[in-house]
Amino acid sequence: MSGTTVTGDTADTADVVEAPDVVAGVVEVVEVVEAVDESVRNDAAASPSKGWDDGFIARRASERGTAREGALRPLPEAYADLPRPTSYTGDLRVRLDALRELVGLSRTRLEGSTLGEAGRVLDEAAARQRLSSQHTVVAIAGATGSGKSTLFNALAGVSISETGLRRPTTSAPIACSWTDGAAGLLDRLGVPGRLRRRPWQGAGPGDELHGLVLIDLPDHDSALTVHREQVDRALELVDAVVWVVDPEKYADAALHERYLRPLAGHAEVTFVVLNQVDRLPGEAADQVLDDLRRLLDEDGMALGEHGEPGATVLALSALTGDGVGELREMLGQFVGERGAAARRLAADVDAAAADLRPVYVAEGHPGLDERAREEFGEGLGEAVGAVAAGEAAEREWRRNAVKACGTPWLRLWRWYEASRAPGGPEPVVEPETEAPETEITARQRVEQAVRTVADEASAGLPAPWAQAVREAAVRGAEELPRALDVLAVEATGNGRPARPAWWPSAVLAQVLMTVHQVLGVIWLFGAVCGLLDVSLQTPLLVLLAGTLGGPLVEWACSAAARGPARRYGQETERRLREAASGCGRAKVLDPVSAELLRYREVREQYATVAGLSTTGQ
Template sequence: MSQIASQLATLTEALDLAQGRVPAEAEAHARAVLAHAPRRLAAGAQTVVAIAGATGSGKSSLFNALTGTRLAEQGPRRPTTSSTMAASFSATNNQLLDLLAVPRRHEVEAPADGMQDLILLDLPDHDSTATAHRDEVDRLVALVDQFIWVLDPQKYADAALHQRYLRPLARHREVITVVLNQADKLSPEDISRCLAHIRRLLDDDGLHDVPILATSAVTGMGIDDLRTRLARLAQGKRAAATRLQADVAVAARSLDGAIGRAETRGVSRETVSRLNAQLSAAAGVPIVVDAVRSSVRHRGRLATGWPLVKWIGRLKPDPLKRLRLGGRRGTAPAELEPMGDLARSSLPARSAAASSHLSTGLRSLANELSDGMPAGWRDAVYRAVHTSEATLPDQLDRAVVATDLKVDRTPVWWQVIRGLQWLLIAAVVAGALWLTLNVVLGYFGLPRVDVYPMGPDGGLQVPVPTLMVIGGLLLGIVLSALSGLAINAAANGAAKRARKALAVSVAEVGREHVVAPAEAEVQRYAQARAAVDRIVG
């Protein structure tokens, strides 16, 4: 029983993994097996053998001969068994017969040693004109441990029998015994020919190696052999497990065909790169990178520009603040409005082109991962990829807001340039005051302050205060121009760093909300495939 328990656990695992991803018929069949099997095992190891056959095949006569009773009514022309009857050769196992829903129950003495753990069922005729009779046969065919299919010399090749019952049970051939009844009506040569023909028909049905016996309820031919076979099955106490193993195997093969054998794979780097590029476009990363570049230039010029005119730059807003960005990673700038635990940016809504490119990228990812999978699993991968599509804009916006763009730090050299600019301003002011003082003193006829002319003797000599004014102005302009070049280089570097940081954040969103769910679905497929393989081999 440990083997069947293991197989049932494996089938449960496979079915749980494949739920909603395989055809409903295959799933329902497997669930029916899983629902019945534990109850059948719990009902005991008694062997339930059903005798099935067509009208006039002598099925009920054979039942009476095997049980040594006259419990079954016999009728040569019309079905006389309207409901299934059970003959138990020991105390009635009501739990088992309740499970099989067999209403007519009898206890009889075992006619042969070893039959005590046997329950024999007489089913209605499978070709009965009464629909309820056929339904009863179909129901019990799916439940009992062993079958005895009773054929008669006139109708053993009946197409309905082979197409409706025998052929579909090809995978249950371990639980089938075929009996050619009424053999007393045939000569030995005819019996041999009939048995040989039946063997060919059974082989065509896929029922290779199924035992075939010739019997006669009238003369007793083959009855003892059939009893011996039944006793051996009952004593082995394996019939129920054998039937359930066959049921599990059939259900697993049904899942096998529904799941297919697609080669699973991860997402290629090229596909991930394309997806991240499309996510970046949808997240407005190019806009943010340009804003970082412009923000560094803006702040750098304010910090290092010529102090007398840089106030004009303060009239322009910081490009990053306009987008409500620029805080450290994991925190939002104080001026931003809260959005849960983060803040929302003011990036423009993604364009129709970006949305289209993103949808194309998601579809490409789903197609790549689900290539070769059956339709149900392709749909599951598609759903996994697109589940977060509606929330991706918010997720991407959160990622952009939470990314440390590293633009809120003021470089030391900006402070140095600022200090130099103010020194130059001080020199200009001091020189201008010096010159103004001498003008005032000259106006009142007072001695002027010495200006210490500088220059070659006999050549152009320029007073120190004049040099301070002119030199300060020129040096300030030159310093602003040189710092502007440095700021441009710094802005490009900051934009490059921001692009990398944003790429990491966007890739994390793609991995968590798109790639990981899709790969989990692929892994689920591989696990289901492996579970089925453990059953079907």
């Protein structure tokens, strides 16, 4: 078999191992490849019938007429099908929509770094959706000397990627595509045009690897940082990965801890190949393969055995070709299903959901129940002094009853005392320090009630949402004390309470008692002075009846006023508690409930993303 071998190193781009038949044509193409790269793209865009050749040397050589019989040939006309965009349907589409909604609802509550991976998955999903669904991008990754480039060449049927003792051998990603229309995918992966190849045999739609785009990556353990960065970037973009390990480095901690363990959730798009089994004598290959399976199981990677989904693990020798056919058949079946991109994306969504779980999944069932709401209302009622206000209203009611139903002489005395107050000594007032102390105490009670309800509402919530709930409660509590003061004045400042129906009768009785006293005094005075010819007994009895009857009526009215006064005080207390509770609900409970509702919304979206049940979280 004749062909060309082109190194992946940029410095060695022009180094060509020449086959006798094609040396002239290939050398000429390599010399001008960079110069014509852009013109070929423009020609392909202007003339669709020509098609874009993705910068493959074989096709350029054929089009220039310099390649001879036996060289790499262009693909048949029927094989140059146009790429069709990927379409996500079913469960994956629902999960992506939920993830997009989840990120949107969480931007104001979570840090950008927390949502970074989820945003990257959404961006990659959109980018992959715009590209071809007829291609499956599979990367071959491995450590230095594992033989991944040899396996790459064996699958391609031609020596494309350089192999040898010089390390690192592969210095940039090299692509081999079995299908036209992969330029967008390769551009996304950053594979330069000069490193895009075709398999040795021009295959049509009937080829088992139809639709495969195979990428040979640099060594993941390369001493050069740029190589490791290229590997890490490519592993985030490809649809599947073939990990090539050898009998010496298959248990390398760097491989398992940096790649296989973090990508354990991507088992369905992972192939693990034990290469160089021709170096193992007897049953040693089976023993090493079993140990490799054990290590993968410890990494948490499911193995696709007994028909179960998971990673494919097999042994082969890329050098002798033993097992390569089996891997080729597996890859052909894998590519033919056209589901690798969706599987990879589903695994990415699973990984993003696992990373986000601590900020969305609560322990228990956080929220506010009726007990917490009632206790908060009672706490605000205590803070606003509802009990004291009720007692004051009760005393005021009884005092008004005494004023209305008391003896005229007592009312006259009270009027006299009130008239002397402006000119008399100043009434004793409490020290000025009492009011601020009382205000501070009330404010402290309000803060305590708010803190208690915030802790109750945020108990068990993930840290960001618990913080949001507390901040909402604190913001609402800033104006709460002032609002409660206004409500207290409005609730208790409605003027004198309404008089009961028996008050006029009591007042009339007091008037009659007063009349008795006046008549008794006049009658007695007339009898004593001889102006009236009556005995002293009768006016004395009238005077005594009026004198004793007035206090008796007052006492009776005071006793009768206790029940209505108590009811009035209780009504005042209830009204003030309800006003305080309503103010607290508007200022604190409603914002807290809004945050809890937002959390429930994002939790439902997260459950959809993670494939969980909202009741099973």
